[in-house]
Amino acid sequence: MLEFFKVTDLASVFKNAEAFTPVDAETVPLPESCGRVLAETISADRDLPEFLRATMDGYAVKASATFGASDGSPAYLTVKGTVSMGQTPTFSIAHGEVCRISTGGMLPEGTDSVVMIEHTEMLDDTTIEVYRSVAPGQHVVEVGEDFRRGQVILEAGQYLRPQETGLLAAFGQQSVRVFRRPTIAIISTGDEVVPIDSTPVQGQIRDVNSYSLSGQVLAAGGIPVRYGIVRDNYEALYATCRDALTGSDMILLSGGSSVGVRDFTIDVLTQLPDSRILVHGISISPGKPTILANTQKKAVWGLPGHVVSAMVVFKVVVQPFIEHVAGLSPSQRQAFRIPARLSRNIGSAQGRTDFIRVRLTRDNDEYRAEPILGKSGLLNTMVMADGLIEIDVNTEGLDAGAEVAVIPL
């Protein structure tokens, strides 16, 4: 009655990612680059900064003029004017002279450092006492100290955070080549699933997966496109998949928990043009019945119908594929996991990788990961959860106090 399939282990599933081509690039205005993936490698076209720049308010000076200065034996120096912000100084400074300068100002010729205003006293309009010596280069940023002309500043495949967007601004990039955000089609299946604006009768449930998966796609950097609910019907599923393939970079089918839909899904993914099933079952829990096909070089997933299983599979299996397709370089793909200590023993079957929902609580300087009990189909366990812990395929369980690495949800 049931097809018994040979499950694939998680590591082998991930090896399929390289089969799918990253999306192409587009040009966006700089302010829209934040949160995107850079599609070009960018080099510095100039030094940053391009001039010797003060990092303190005070007096620009040749450091050697202050050597030996102390409270008891100050250096007396002549003030030769003020550096105007944003202007190239029109004068130069001789030994024994200084000029007033503000943070960010350009040091004039003849100076190499800044005496902080706190270490000086004005004697009259043109003379100051300096109580502290400075070293050459003190309280200044050297030419090219931040970035040198010709240096690679950002590489293709890098995720752009606010500081990288700032860096692009510093080099005058008004627009930037980024990878297009991949479009991810979301299709719910199952005769028991009704749209959220329906009132379900006994035996029906509302279409939760279309919305929870949309949220996950957005959080993973994709653009979700909802195709709604497809009935347990081969022709309908085939037609919807065919439509979705033309407009998307990946397809997420969810549902098919009933035998009929599961069979249809397999049939459709086998019979679509240029389509091949790569994975039919993964040795993970929850999420074992997950299907992956390569259809016209696009990943098509058959996710479990259970909301929780579908969300867990998305997080731990699908998301790395989206990140690959989105152009992220491998070093950028792994989000930080939060080290924590397990609050209680948990068992696990050998031969599969278990993902356990946990709540995080602070326990002095560390986090305590408290497993959330409850049947895997219950949405409330996901609402209570802060993250997931992974119990390795070769581990029979973990003891209370074990160090775990929590995947944030």
Next chain:
Amino acid sequence: MLEFFKVTDLASVFKNAEAFTPVDAETVPLPESCGRVLAETISADRDLPEFLRATMDGYAVKASATFGASDGSPAYLTVKGTVSMGQTPTFSIAHGEVCRISTGGMLPEGTDSVVMIEHTEMLDDTTIEVYRSVAPGQHVVEVGEDFRRGQVILEAGQYLRPQETGLLAAFGQQSVRVFRRPTIAIISTGDEVVPIDSTPVQGQIRDVNSYSLSGQVLAAGGIPVRYGIVRDNYEALYATCRDALTGSDMILLSGGSSVGVRDFTIDVLTQLPDSRILVHGISISPGKPTILANTQKKAVWGLPGHVVSAMVVFKVVVQPFIEHVAGLSPSQRQAFRIPARLSRNIGSAQGRTDFIRVRLTRDNDEYRAEPILGKSGLLNTMVMADGLIEIDVNTEGLDAGAEVAVIPL
């Protein structure tokens, strides 16, 4: 020459947050609710699920009919049809009978559990052998087991992740009341700052802060509005602030590192109608010269001009204010910090809170936090950094190997 101001400690700065009113609410379609802050408390208008639901493929049965069943002594049960997905069963099941059911199906009257298909064998069209007993409630979700009618499912002030959006879908919320995303005005000041489409001459720098702060505002859930660069001029700064106040919920001024602009900023924030300076200097590094005013009940910040200082102050000081104004409840405001071990000794001055940029590397099961050296004005230190560690006001420094909690950047 310089105004010497009395700095405020960080904890006292945060006490000002409550003075600012959270933004009002708006209604958005459910798919746009993800990443937003809920503005209403929502209760379950029905049980979830509303019917006894199978979590496995198999046979719905009264558990007592399987008691004592084993491989050696199977129970023989009569198959009375199939539950159709999405339909209320039209038949009931007597003792000694079963019906076929798929995961997600509704159990018919007279049954309380599901025998997994793997633990059965078909003898003929109407008879199965059952090799394993089940307990009442096994492989089913009870009525209301996920959420009970009347129960509060989500509270106002909660951040909506994909699972909360899914939960709202389960309860048929096609649209949802969320707090408006706060609009944050960004104004750069300083005669040395030029727009990013200009080629700076010696002494000038491009306006980085407008873009790095925009990115941070977006990441914090706000809507950045850039007002561009204002020259070192009281009237210009006053006029721009006045304009920005009408259209925004908060203002970020950055720059003013020169003495002139700092004075103008203080004057403008003092002289705008209904405006009062709350904080003039914070005992943190970087970021000491930060200013906070309450202007017409909106927070107006004077941030340092240094890109790095401005970003650090945003992350550790401004962001909690944005989260408050955005309606996030206090329990939702603190992002997780990543526990790590410090790779080397770092010193710190007592009497101020230091924020040190660190890079995170994996070291077996834990993270190693490696301080990034380099002058605080250098953008490259932020590009290399994965996060910040906080060195408390009463601590003189931390030793290599110390446990630290990294604020992700």
